[in-house]
Amino acid sequence: MHGQAAVMRNGPLRLFHISDIHFGLEDTRALDWVKSCIETEKPDAIAITGDLTMRARHPEFRAACEWITALKVPVTVEVGNHDIPYFNLYQRFFAPYKRFKAIERLVETELDLPDLAIVPLRTTTRAQYQRFPWSNGWVTERALRHTLDAIDALPSGTRILIACHHPLTERRADGKLLTINGTRAMEALAGRKVMGVLSGHVHDAFDLTEQTAAGPLRMIGAGTLSKRIRSTPPSFNEIVVEGDQVRVTARNLAKVPTRAMQIDEVPENALPPREPREPVAPIATVPPVDPPVH
Template identity: 30%
Template sequence: MKRIAHISDLHFGCTNPEVVDGLVAELNADRPDLIIASGDFTMRSRRAEYVQARAFLDRLVSPWIGVPGNHDIAYFALPTRFFRPFRRYRRFIDARTEPTFVDDEIGVVCLNTVRSWAWDADWSQGRLSHDQIARAEARLAAFPDNVFRIVVGHHPFIAPPWNAKARRVGRADTALAAFQRQRVGLTLAGHLHRHYSRFVEGSDVRTDACDAASGHRLLAVQAGSATSTRLRGMEPNAYNRIVVENGAATVTVRLWNGTAWEDAALTPEGL
């Protein structure tokens, strides 16, 4: 059995200090086997924000792995955004933007979905390249057969239940087909600041690229914002507590109630 904490959209520079301290205390008391952070460590990629994010990570006793989000590259310094977009991320968070973790039970492949430019001018939206997907599939294939496979990105791999036509990460359908071929059990992402989760269906995947995915179930999970004051809808700060056991993942959403973290009530969308 492996216990994972999935946190996302921290947005240092726009956080509630009480929630930050509460999250550190919760994670250090719970001591998950691995903490997975799915992007947006900062609000505007400023140096002071990265210093705060690094200080938060240094307070955690469990090992962690993560990916950058679109807020982790420069918004206003255009030369930096285009030519050295991940300079501060590499300095303060991790020299790698696509790290891998593997032990005797789980294997994690991280994908950098952030783009510093976009043809449609909306560079806040993410995209995967064909080369990234191919490399990810090769990394997944190299894991031992018995490990439970997890893929992490910042932008959503599936649309939210309240908007089935919402934009997903670019080439999500191709990526999901590759993940299913490699028997990935779980994808984790953030970006929308709201939790939702469901099993990937045929309509989510490029069927012509999914010949080896028959019968495999892939659960896609989104996280709310763990510490940011930029909340969406009525959802408070939240993170996901995940248990991987016997080839399956169980997800519990933990919500900040104003003074402490507590389990969310189950909804019709379920987990």
């Protein structure tokens, strides 16, 4: 599915990259601020990279859909692991996206801007035979092929950003398994000269370059707009694309500089760092206890 953004001017394109809103545990002050930024600044498009809800409950989805449909800007929405029903196993396996109905036209929608496409890549699955729990990513061959086909169908010279929920890093330096098939996905995307991969999931921002067999691939992560913080205050990414350059600013109410908001390694999950090896952003806004999970 495609969304045509109504942008007729030349010059840089400005995108807002939002992730991990987690309605049910949302930070209302942060959400009001972001909504005000959108209304005032009118970015060319918004990429929401998953985890709209905390537990995929109906009231959480209603709140998320109302907030998103009020945005008067082209939007693409990715599905996060928290957006697949936890308690209704029938819906999880047979109708996992039913609760997205109010915004289904935005879900996994390619956004076509002037000489730039934001192409979705699904990283969530209903189940994973390789491990439990099923919170981390898996790029299935079917999902990867769908994305690559969409890229290959674009006009020659189109700049490309990928939007997904999970960072594509497959393993951490200490060997912990993160996104299954992430290495192959990164190599395939690097081979197609993708400018960057936008993701969320870990609740801290990052801007890293992964080296693959097909060349480098830039990985850009957004923080959270929920009360479930990891080591940084709530934030979103402002992304400016000009020519072949991509500039990222991690905007936040605390006015912390971008570099102080970004971690240097992809962590295992969104929980606050408790072990010496776990990545921590320079600002180190680590909650003293793990945030609630309702």
